[in-house]
Amino acid sequence: MLILIIFSIVFIKSKQTKQTAKQEVNISEESTEIPPAEEKEKKPVEVKIISPEEEVFQARQARMWSAKIENFEDEYGKFGFCEWRFYLNENNEETLYKEQTIRTVLSTGGDNTCAFTSTFIEKIGKLRVEVTVLVKDFGENLVDTYKAERNYIVD
Numbered sequence: 001m002l003i004l005i006i007f008s009i010v011f012i013k014s015k016q017t018k019q020t021a022k023q024e025v026n027i028s029e030e031s032t033e034i035p036p037a038e039e040k041e042k043k044p045v046e047v048k049i050i051s052p053e054e055e056v057f058q059a060r061q062a063r064m065w066s067a068k069i070e071n072f073e074d075e076y077g078k079f080g081f082c083e084w085r086f087y088l089n090e091n092n093e094e095t096l097y098k099e100q101t102i103r104t105v106l107s108t109g110g111d112n113t114c115a116f117t118s119t120f121i122e123k124i125g126k127l128r129v130e131v132t133v134l135v136k137d138f139g140e141n142l143v144d145t146y147k148a149e150r151n152y153i154v155d
Contacts, residue, residue: 042073044071046069046071046146046148047067047133047146047148048070048148049065049129049131049148049149050066051063051065051066055151055152056152056154057152057154058154058155059154061119062117062118062119063118063121064116064117065084065115065116065118065129066114066115067113067115067131067133068112068113069112069113069133072106072107072108072112073108074106074107074108077106077107077110078105078107078136078137078138079106079135079138080106080135081101081134082101082114082134083100083101084098084101084114084116085098085099085129085132086099086100086127086129086130087127087129088121088125088126088127089125094126097123098121102114102115114131123154124155126154127153128149129149130147130148131147132146132147133146133147
């Protein structure tokens, strides 16, 4: 009789343990279901000349020339080669006045600017500034090209 009571207790305990383990498995299976992530709408990459901000400035005045590459996303990053061209309109004729190339590193969430400071604009006239950003991988293979342009007056 004593053996029958002990056997019944052990049998009931093991059955409760199995049911508890089965419930835990069901709970963990339910909690692992993750709804699919919504994909963010990818915005196009844009280049803007953001500096100098004012449209008119003096000849020989120090200027920071800066272009911003917006919405750039890349898992590994890339090099940006910013080719600046400055065209000055003297006597109704536009001519290439100066060229400058700046290298920068482009990355997701990075500053992503090409900038330099110079006083090289020594003549007055209408100034057209053009920047071409050549995006290259770390093997320096061309991946993409973006352009921006802005006009100024030099007094």
